[in-house]
Amino acid sequence: MSLNKTKLQKIIKAIEKTKRKVYTVSDLSRDTGIKDDILIEYLSKFNALIYFDNQANVKDYLDGIKTDYDDQNKEVVKRTEYVRSKDIEQYESFVDYIYQTMTVQGGILDTGYSLTKKDIKIIKKLLKEESDKLSSK
Numbered sequence: 740m741s742l743n744k745t746k747l748q749k750i751i752k753a754i755e756k757t758k759r760k761v762y763t764v765s766d767l768s769r770d771t772g773i774k775d776d777i778l779i780e781y782l783s784k785f786n787a788l789i790y791f792d793n794q795a796n797v798k799d800y801l802d803g804i805k806t807d808y809d810d811q812n813k814e815v816v817k818r819t820e821y822v823r824s825k826d827i828e829q830y831e832s833f834v835d836y837i838y839q840t841m842t843v844q845g846g847i848l849d850t851g852y853s854l855t856k857k858d859i860k861i862i863k864k865l866l867k868e869e870s871d872k873l874s875s876k
Contacts, residue, residue: 742781746773747808750781754801761796764789820857822864833865 753770754762764782768775775793782789785803789795830836841852854862 742784742807744808746771746781747804749773750778751801751804751808754798754804757798760798761794762798763794764797765793767797820855820860822857822860826857826861827864827868830861830865833862833869836861836865 749771750767750773753767757766757770759766764775764778767773768778771778773781779789779793782797782800782804784807785800786795789800830839837848838846840858841849843849
């Protein structure tokens with residue numbers, strides 16, 4: 740079983756809220772509503788000895804639990820590459836784009852050039868413009 744963010748947050752809040760010096764798995768189970776066996780499995784990630792000693796102080800594992808929670812909350816922001824008209828205006832046509840970006844000096848095609856997502860979007864727009872020009876004729 741995996742420990743998701745909401746359960747992890749529930750466990751952290753219950754441990755931080757208690758005023759007891761010794762806070763066991765059974766106490767945590769009563770406060771969170773999660774069964775003892777499941778809590779032991781979750782907490783064994785932080786200290787494997789919890790399987791053998793159910794009366795261990797769960798507050799000792801709080802730092803490890805918080806770091807795991809912080810690791811889960813780190814979100815990766817994916818930036819979307821937008822193609823604006825100013826990106827397209829500098830090229831007269833699809834062939835001009837290929838010539839300016841994907842060739843080396845002398846007009847030889849660079850075989851080591853790898854396309855990015857933005858390149859693909861620009862190519863699509865330029866091809867659509869050329870297709871529209873041909874269909875309008």
